Amino acid sequence: MTSENGTTNWRTFVHRRSELIMPLILVVVAAVLGIGSLRMRVLGDTVPGPQFVPLMLAVLILAVAICLTIVVIRQPELPAHELSRLTKAEFSHDMLHDFAELSPAADSTMNTSSAARSRAPATDASPRSSTHSVNAARPSSETDAPSAQQPRFHSDWVTLLGVIAAVLGFIIILNPLGWILSAAALFWVVARLLGSRRPALDIGVALLVSSIVQLTFGGLLGLALPAGFIGGL
Amino acid sequence: MDQLSLLMDGFTSALTPMHLLFVIIGAALGTAVGVLPGLGSSMAVALLLPITFALDPTAAFIMFAGVYFGGLFGDSTAGILLNTPGQSSAIASTFEGHRMAKDGRAAVALATAAIGAFIGGLIATTLVVFFSPWLVKLATMFGPAEYFALAVFAFLAISSVVSESVIRGLGALFIGVALSLVGIDGPSGTERFTFDVPQLFDGIDIVVITVGLLAVGEVFHVASRIRRDPLTAHAQAGGIARMSLADFRKALPAWLRGTAFGAPFGLIPAGGAEVPTFLAYGTEKRLATRRRDQEFGRTGSIRGLAAPEAAGNATAGTALGTLLALGLPTSATAAILLAAFQQYGMQPGPLLFERSGDLVWTLLASLFIGLVVLLAINLLLAPAWARLLRIPHHYLYAGIIIVAMLGIYAISASIVDLLILAALGFLGFLMRRYSMPIAPLLIGVILGPLAETELRRALAVSEGDPMILVSSPITITVYCFLAIALLITSAQHLRHSRADKQANRTLAN
Numbered sequence: 001m002t003s004e005n006g007t008t009n010w011r012t013f014v015h016r017r018s019e020l021i022m023p024l025i026l027v028v029v030a031a032v033l034g035i036g037s038l039r040m041r042v043l044g045d046t047v048p049g050p051q052f053v054p055l056m057l058a059v060l061i062l063a064v065a066i067c068l069t070i071v072v073i074r075q076p077e078l079p080a081h082e083l084s085r086l087t088k089a090e091f092s093h094d095m096l097h098d099f100a101e102l103s104p105a106a107d108s109t110m111n112t113s114s115a116a117r118s119r120a121p122a123t124d125a126s127p128r129s130s131t132h133s134v135n136a137a138r139p140s141s142e143t144d145a146p147s148a149q150q151p152r153f154h155s156d157w158v159t160l161l162g163v164i165a166a167v168l169g170f171i172i173i174l175n176p177l178g179w180i181l182s183a184a185a186l187f188w189v190v191a192r193l194l195g196s197r198r199p200a201l202d203i204g205v206a207l208l209v210s211s212i213v214q215l216t217f218g219g220l221l222g223l224a225l226p227a228g229f230i231g232g233l
Numbered sequence: 234m235d236q237l238s239l240l241m242d243g244f245t246s247a248l249t250p251m252h253l254l255f256v257i258i259g260a261a262l263g264t265a266v267g268v269l270p271g272l273g274s275s276m277a278v279a280l281l282l283p284i285t286f287a288l289d290p291t292a293a294f295i296m297f298a299g300v301y302f303g304g305l306f307g308d309s310t311a312g313i314l315l316n317t318p319g320q321s322s323a324i325a326s327t328f329e330g331h332r333m334a335k336d337g338r339a340a341v342a343l344a345t346a347a348i349g350a351f352i353g354g355l356i357a358t359t360l361v362v363f364f365s366p367w368l369v370k371l372a373t374m375f376g377p378a379e380y381f382a383l384a385v386f387a388f389l390a391i392s393s394v395v396s397e398s399v400i401r402g403l404g405a406l407f408i409g410v411a412l413s414l415v416g417i418d419g420p421s422g423t424e425r426f427t428f429d430v431p432q433l434f435d436g437i438d439i440v441v442i443t444v445g446l447l448a449v450g451e452v453f454h455v456a457s458r459i460r461r462d463p464l465t466a467h468a469q470a471g472g473i474a475r476m477s478l479a480d481f482r483k484a485l486p487a488w489l490r491g492t493a494f495g496a497p498f499g500l501i502p503a504g505g506a507e508v509p510t511f512l513a514y515g516t517e518k519r520l521a522t523r524r525r526d527q528e529f530g531r532t533g534s535i536r537g538l539a540a541p542e543a544a545g546n547a548t549a550g551t552a553l554g555t556l557l558a559l560g561l562p563t564s565a566t567a568a569i570l571l572a573a574f575q576q577y578g579m580q581p582g583p584l585l586f587e588r589s590g591d592l593v594w595t596l597l598a599s600l601f602i603g604l605v606v607l608l609a610i611n612l613l614l615a616p617a618w619a620r621l622l623r624i625p626h627h628y629l630y631a632g633i634i635i636v637a638m639l640g641i642y643a644i645s646a647s648i649v650d651l652l653i654l655a656a657l658g659f660l661g662f663l664m665r666r667y668s669m670p671i672a673p674l675l676i677g678v679i680l681g682p683l684a685e686t687e688l689r690r691a692l693a694v695s696e697g698d699p700m701i702l703v704s705s706p707i708t709i710t711v712y713c714f715l716a717i718a719l720l721i722t723s724a725q726h727l728r729h730s731r732a733d734k735q736a737n738r739t740l741a742n
Contacts, residue, residue: 019667026404029411036426044421048692053685054414061407068400092397095725099511100325155457155666163456170638171651187631194459194627209632213639
């Protein structure tokens with residue numbers, strides 16, 4: 001493991017294994033299930049009782065969490081298949097590959113795992129694979145040669161946290177301000193965060209969309225939406 | 234035969250203005266959702282679930298069926314025109330479809346896709362109509378152990394056999410089952426995992442879970458990537474879709490072959506239309522090599538597009554039939570449809586045909602009507618759908634999140650539900666970021682309660698003897714199939730990883 005800088009290595013190691021949050025979530029779920037089952041105030045006398053499945057599940061989840069941790073530590077990030085943008089890991093690329101008898105390099109819409117792994121990140125031939133990453137090009141701090149070439153799925157945390165904050169903000173202002181205003185605000189903020197370049201026009205669009213939605217759902221289908229202070233006017 | 238007269242009754246009920254309206258709305262919505270990449274019919278059905286509270290069941294299911302099939306009609310449009318399939322069920326169609334478009338034959342390609350989808354759906358629905366009594370009879374032979382075996386098969390097939398990573402698939406599945414455990418336990422009345430929050434006594438609403446994971450999760454995912462991946466869309470629409478008689482004759486056998494692949498898969502919990510469409514494509518490819526077809530893989534072979542399209546819709550047709558007759562969802566979208574039934578207090582399966590027979594037959598009749606409507610709008614309005622692809626993505630996703638929030642709040646007026654929605658949306662983002670498949674989670678949530686109830690029932694009957702789970706011929710068959718499927722999958726993964734290691738070694742040298 002050659003490295004010029006000890007801390008860079010450690011940080012890259014953890015960075016590339018940020019997927020470890022998933023086993024962590026699994027462990028938390030298993031803990032909730034386990035502790036919840038043991039502390040459950042059982043009513044009735046069904047056999048097997050209500051604790052049976054949760055406890056079994058807790059054990060299974062722990063097993064999966066351990067396996068997943070091992071998998072993630074040994075092989076950071078799955079290969080960047082072209083397919084994965086669409087199937088999003090739902091379908092086995094190997095299996096689909098076999099069924100369709102796809103040849104490795106011929107098809108322009110798909111890349112096999114071997115082609116993806118060996119491709120250097122900067123020289124991407126396929127037009128649709130735009131998951132470049134600055135970090136993957138760092139030369140000497142990578143531990144294993146093949147995976148050093150894998151492009152990383154960088155998340156744009158700024159935009160993401162902005163959208164999440166917008167959603168939480170919406171939840172807070174919904175009751176006081178009513179549907180039309182809150183939804184319009186949410187629409188405007190999200191559209192802006194996602195790249196809209198016409199903030200003034202968007203105000204109109206936002207109000208239009210939220211009013212249409214209120215009319216269709218509220219009016220035609222009779223679902224009740226909060227009116228906020230406007231309803232009181 | 235009994236089925237024909239029941240079907241005729243269904244038609245009389247389906248041809249009312251109200252129901253026809255919902256056929257058209259469903260078809261239009263479904264096609265729109267299918268055309269737009271990044272949306273899918275499962276997300277659309279999830280977003281429409283809240284509406285079910287305001288509609289009568291027949292109208293709601295007619296609309297859902299329209300959305301379900303519509304998605305399969307529209308998904309190839311963007312694939313053909315832009316090399317970007319609208320849903321994963323259209324990936325196999327995109328290979329030859331886009332090649333045809335590049336060769337200047339986009340109109341023919343669009344027509345082939347639409348007619349293929351129509352034929353696949355038509356034949357599958359006809360099969361469902363005539364075979365439903367047998368399916369229902371088969372279902373009556375199922376006891377708790379058999380249902381548990383089917384649930385386990387669905388769990389493992391979708392999380393392990395067809396998914397990319399077995400471990401992650403199982404993780405998603407187990408999280409789904411865990412989510413379904415929140416609430417009051419049916420058989421005993423015990424409170425489970427409610428943390429004394431009153432809104433959780435009824436469990437986490439399935440609508441919140443589906444909308445959160447599929448819609449809100451997708452918006453969060455797009456938010457995290459939209460500035461990195463430029464989502465370009467420059468479609469060249471070219472007049473209405475049409476094809477010549479010669480093309481029609483070329484495509485017809487391929488359509489029929491595709492249907493033959495697709496129809497059986499609706500019965501198998503293999504996660505949806507992806508597997509049969511790829512199988513159909515592979516077959517056409519093999520036949521093309523044997524025929525020394527010059528077009529396949531170069532200028533675009535009409536057969537390479539026709540077969541997968543027909544296969545996808547055939548699967549959807551029989552999947553709907555399996556859902557209605559057996560109560561077994563074979564894909565994520567079917568699972569959400571099952572949840573919709575449960576919202577109405579109906580349980581698909583043999584009892585559904587008995588108790589709500591008129592709903593079932595009206596629904597089946599509207600499927601036929603819906604297929605005709607879909608064929609018409611996809612052939613005649615092809616340019617309009619292509620133009621739909623120009624909606625700016627920031628408006629599209631902002632709109633989706635509004636509809637999601639609205640749907641959830643409108644049905645429960647609960648801030649707790651909105652918070653759970655946001656949390657599940659974040660989980661949906663994490664799952665997409667870390668390649669954890671979502672379909673197993675949905676199957677886990679929806680089939681989890683059924684699996685648990687049947688397991689406890691079976692064990693109660695046998696007084697704790699676990700052997701009851703593998704003692705009947707049906708359960709043994711199911712578990713054997715499962716074992717074989719798991720073996721084949723492991724062999725496949727092993728073979729590919731060995732090939733990859735070999736390739737890496739040769740490249741390193």
